[in-house]
Amino acid sequence: MMAIFEYAPAPESRDVVDIKPSYGLFINGEFTDGSGPSFKTVNPATEEPLAEIASATSDDVDRAVQAARKAFGVWSALPGAERAKYLFRIARIIQERARELAVLESLDNGKPIRESRDVDLPLVAAHFFYYAGWADKLEYAGFGRRTTNGQGGTKPLGVAGQVIPWNFPLLMLAWKIAPALACGNTVVLKPAETTPLTALLFAEICRQADLPPGVVNIVTGAGDTGAAVVAHPDVNKVAFTGSTEVGRIIARTVAGTDKKLTLELGGKAANIVFEDAAIDQAVEGIVNGIFFNQGHVCCAGSRLLVQESIQDELLAALKRRMGTLRVGDPLDKNTDVGAINSAAQLAKIRELSEIGESEGAERWSPACELPDKGFWFPPTVFTGVAQSHTIARDEIFGPVLSVLTFRTPAEAVEKANNTPYGLSAGIWTEKGSRILWMADKLRAGVVWANTFNKFDPASPFGGYKESGYGREGGLLGLEAYLDV
Amino acid sequence: MSRLSVRKTYKLYIGGAFPRSESGRSYPVTSPKGEFLANASRASRKDARDAVVAARKAFPGWSGATPYNRGQILYRVAEMLEGRRAQFAEELAQSGQGGKKAALEAVDATVDRLVWYAGWSDKIASVHGAANPVAGPYFNLSSPEPTGVVAIVAPADPLLGLVSVVAPVIVTGNTCVVVASEPSPLAAITLAEVLATSDLPGGVVNVLTGRQAELAPWLAAHMDVNGLDLTGVADADLALQCEQAAAENLKRVLRPVQEDWTADPGIGRMTRFLETKTVWHPVGI
């Protein structure tokens, strides 16, 4: 039966963005060829190739680091107020070109335009605005005067090598570049192999802003390129967002050097719903927690811990709500869940889901038609999950929710903390003292109470344990880019 | 006939108790001139393991204690140390850490350092936390929390150096396993006697004596250790090996540093082993 109120397709126009057939590396303010074999970036919703991307070898990375080193002298010597104005300028250009960037992000990443338009891009601009304001106020950031043992002060580190993931390509770029530049560092940034396009458009924005050459360098490529950035001897600071597995390798690589390291890695967050929760908002929080950005979120609420007394009611409400999720064309303004970013990621999600089934958890997805081409996975919930199930422990990084139950607050805390990760957690209850008790006990860097997946440039983000170290955002985000 | 003195047996300090090494081993500690001072326990990897278990067990209670309480206890440690000023000075002087005067100065500096850190217990959250003005109807607060169990390789300076690395770790609520200076471990065990009588819960500080090269790698690789302070590791290869091992569970690592222990310590040694927790809540009626 046809629904009474069927939404007609409402595609965002692709015409606002002009994708070139091929892109080089952005080094010293110029686009240059890469020495490695170029590769294609594809639209994961259609598998259509979008552009040919240069690949940076370690020689290219060396050129980029040299450019950044040279620029560091100039950039770090600029008065903070001048650096601030460059960053404000960049923030403004991002706002002016927001639609173009949002469309490009959705094309390259597969995320719904509603999210790239209403979440990613506003946060990207806000991040540059936020750190722009810090550039001339570092003396007030509370790191104190420099001691004779070399602590405190406002000294930048030098050249920052930054490697970012594919789930929030431009937002992660902003999280890395804005504080680095505000503190007086210069950067060599490697975007993810599958999502380089917005970083390359950002390079163009740096030129529009007349940013001095070499302050921002973008080197595209695969894991080798990232490894070259991390290992380069003239890099003073390494910042990485990505998997815990790669994070470990990076920590080992920088061991024994003077490089400062911050890592923002994986997670397996518990989203804990008590029987007295505001149920409708909790359901929204669960949905937003795991299906936002196709679940490609390190802080995703991938483990739902629901109090046994309300599990039937909550699951019924959750499934009903999942039935209204609109999966499909990322450029359609009414799409809630877009494409999985790559074939490799899709294979991983499928594999872990199959393990979930084979280990005895019960799998459910709403009826939804998936496009024939492209990489797709339906919103999925597993019930009857135990802590010992693989899907309760491994990060799936996809739209797959594992549901577990608990009886008491203490049991909820115990299960929530029973993981090597510690990035985020959610609490849903109408009782204030319980929220604060839970928040105190949960070993996670971000605790969302009666909300989930909220981000802000003023709010520090980062994990405990194997979710990494260091914080991005807020005053504490400066620490990662200052020699304090 | 002069009286034969009663010598002290220097044991380990684990979980509030003073056991010998389970290995039954010890090693002779001598003054720089080569005079025999005492036999110190030579801790094994199993002692290190037991120490980590004790530290982990103590963590919920210690990190859950009020900052005021932790400050009181650290101050109490300072009081106890002050009371044993002469004993520590003599021990330091015997082990060749300068003359009597220098040793007394070192003890005084150690007491002062403890007092300094004791006062930080209920202030670090104000200095290193933040109310974050987010763009939306949310209350948003960042506060520092202890990382967990921290393994510390103490520097050569047997008392001031030791306290300068231990106090900042525990004042914020971490618990620790500290490997004392290998050549000068005796002050560390005497300090443990002070800790044991200062209301500090057992397991908050665990002291191992023995071979740095033998113990540090086990602690660096231990999957239930959250932080690693390599301050006292002089051997660059050992430091590298430890830092690499620490990567396995992403320990927070403080690399070896040459530090002037008499200088203003700053807050870096505290913040290094602090996590930041940020809590969001909607604001609405």
Add this chain to the structure above:
Amino acid sequence: MEDTALVGDAVMVSTMTTSLADVAASGATLRAFLHGLPGVDRVGADQRAATLGTRSIKTTAKAKAIDLAISMVDLTTLEGADTAGKVRAMCTKAVRPGGDAPKVAAVCVYPDLVAVAAEAVRGSGVKVASVATAFPSGRSSLEVKVSDTALAVAAGADEIDMVIDRGAFLSGDYLKVFEEIVAVKAACGDAHLKVILETGELATYDNVRRASWLAMLAGADFIKTSTGKVSPAATLPVTLIMLEAVRDFRDATGRQVGVKPAGGIRTTKDAIKHLVLVNETAGDDWLTPEWFRLGASSLLNDLLMQRQKLATGRYAGPDYFTLD
């Protein structure tokens, strides 16, 4: 499936152990039930409504939505200056809004003008709704409220839009509110009863949810946001919470109750946002004039203008639409 809620066969609400039939046995049981309903987090509800408000309804979907919205309008005039002439003019528009646009659902007037309206729409299928019960404040005796209702019903009203006693509600006297609704419902006879919660005076979303359940338990056929005399009137989050309430009430009791946002819905965009809420919260069963209404006056012309824009491809001008 109507009117089965209060038959006493122990219909269970999942959050409660009492049967719904016993809920209003006393002030205490009623209070316990209403305060046992899940809370509403304001920020979360606002965000959900705002997100649904970003749905992009274009082309064929928009055309369909506009006609659906027109057919759901309760075309309203509730002014002290209302006259028979004004009401007749409005009724003419209600029956034949213009071109091939569908007729509206109902006209809504004060009780003394019900007879005029009933005469004007006779045979058209457009219903006559009347506000009653000392509208808009409700500050009178139950006796007056019941006779106000009886007057409107006797004059030919098909639907009665009553107001609840917000003073009693806010002071915690839920039983008084309940009993008034029951009494007015009895006075309605065959007329449908819409219960106006005046959400702008209830202040919190928790209260909106409680008042919704209270009205439904007492026998409301519809729950309605506002009188239109208090600001804020119908906001998207309030409509969302009321839609959740009717959805959950039907799950619990099997009885379907309608929803009517009223006041402040002036543009096609506003109307379509409300339809999106219905679609994604309560679902298809509520997407008919029988179960969802939009209380409005100036909205109708904007719907007609947008309708013409879709038909002609040109933006419309107000000179081409009647002011009634």
